[in-house]
Amino acid sequence: MTVNIYDIANDLEKGIRDTEQFTNLKQAYADVNADPEAKTKFDRFRNVQVTIQEKQMTGQEIDQETIDLAQEVAEEVQSNKAIVNLMDKEQAMSVIINDLNRIIMTPLQELYDIKED
Numbered sequence: 557m558t559v560n561i562y563d564i565a566n567d568l569e570k571g572i573r574d575t576e577q578f579t580n581l582k583q584a585y586a587d588v589n590a591d592p593e594a595k596t597k598f599d600r601f602r603n604v605q606v607t608i609q610e611k612q613m614t615g616q617e618i619d620q621e622t623i624d625l626a627q628e629v630a631e632e633v634q635s636n637k638a639i640v641n642l643m644d645k646e647q648a649m650s651v652i653i654n655d656l657n658r659i660i661m662t663p664l665q666e667l668y669d670i671k672e673d
Contacts, residue, residue, distance in 0.1 A: 568656070577652055581645040587638050594638040601633045 572578055588594045604626050611618050633639040 577648045584642040584645040601629045
């Protein structure tokens with residue numbers, strides 16, 4: 557019997573969309589977007605994250621100005637309940653994604669006899 561791994565992946569994608577965690581994340585994101593102040597703060601936070609990731613990926617040093625900006629923006633978003641809620645929902649979704657990744661990688665770990673730390 558031949559397995560179409562892409563059909564399984566598409567079923568998994570649909571299953572993820574049906575989880576309570578994804579539904580909660582989607583609602584939390586809608587809540588942030590519905591609040592102009594929260595949306596502005598969140599967009600600023602995301603832009604700083606992207607800047608830092610780009611610098612890390614290209615091997616650039618993260619300068620003090622960027623670090624200070626990141627700390628300032630982090631404090632701003634932590635004071636906004638809608639954004640904090642969104643981040644909590646992102647964390648719950650991240651747990652699922654990490655669990656799925658661990659499950660998906662099991663055949664390779666077993667093949668190479670890789671021990672988890």
